[in-house]
Amino acid sequence: MKAVVFEGVGLPGIHDRAVPSFEADEVLVEVAVTGICGTDRAIVLGEFPARPGVVLGHEAVGAVAAVGAGVGAVTPGDRVVINPTYHCDRCRPCRRGMPAHCGAKAGREIGVDRDGTMAGFAVVPEGFVHRLPDSVPYRRGALVEPLACVLNNLAAARPRRDDRVLVIGAGPVGALCALVLAGRGARVTLAERDPARVELARLLLPRTVRVLAAEEADGAFTPDLAIDTTGSLPGDVLGTVAAGGTVVVMGEKETGVATVPLRALTTRGIRLVGAGPYRPADFARAVALARDLPLDALVTHVLPLERYAEALALLAVAPAGPGRPETNGYRAMKVLLATDGSAAP
Ligand SMILES: [Zn+2]
């Protein structure tokens, strides 16, 4: 099978790999499509650590090809979505209800230090595949994983019904935040620095979401809840959020560093919240929500696996050059890689 392999910082390579073998409690999935995530981008750019030699990709859907002898939850032919966030259920964080922060993740994070889904097949432990409802096409199912992440962070934000919400960053995660909140009737403004993404967000999101260029959004209103999806907490977000407000930080960049005015937290009662990835219950909720939420509206490109470099270029990763790839402007919202070479249904 073909596989997109991380060889070290820089563009990954495409390699021929044997179809992986699997244990009694594991499932072999024939991958249909994998979404390219900000984390994949950060890995390639050297902003998120990954094991050289690993097959990239973790936001995937496909069909069960074979199952280990002890697997009962799925059978060959089932359409599934993969939950790539490993948890052991035994360590202290897991036992305290925080499986997203499991202490036993090393070597088990799909597409990071365990082989991922940008390949013909991927092996996943039984507990980490979910049946996809028949009504959810693959190109929508591929957004279930980032949706689960969004649901966990929105739960941690504890939004109130009358909150004015500012979402910073109109990448797929910011757009999903806006889509979910707008679906609940919230007043949402999405702010974005990249002009192409401002245009895409205006085109793809419901009209009830206000999309502004970052400089227009600056001081335009006082949000009660600000959600930073850029991983860099730009500007004076803590200073501009309303008293008693909440700032949620998402994003997985190692380079994301911010100076925080502590008085904003104490005198104005601002909550600064980090929630990280999702709990298994969020994943199940995301699968259910995918029946009704038009997540696939955010998919602007589906390319065959072999054209991964072109796909990364659409996401502001330069197609060539030694060392750290230069970045340029975004030209896409969500980009999917289709393993069978076609735009999978
Ligand atoms: Zn992801």
Ligand SMILES: [Zn+2]
């Ligand atoms: Zn654990």
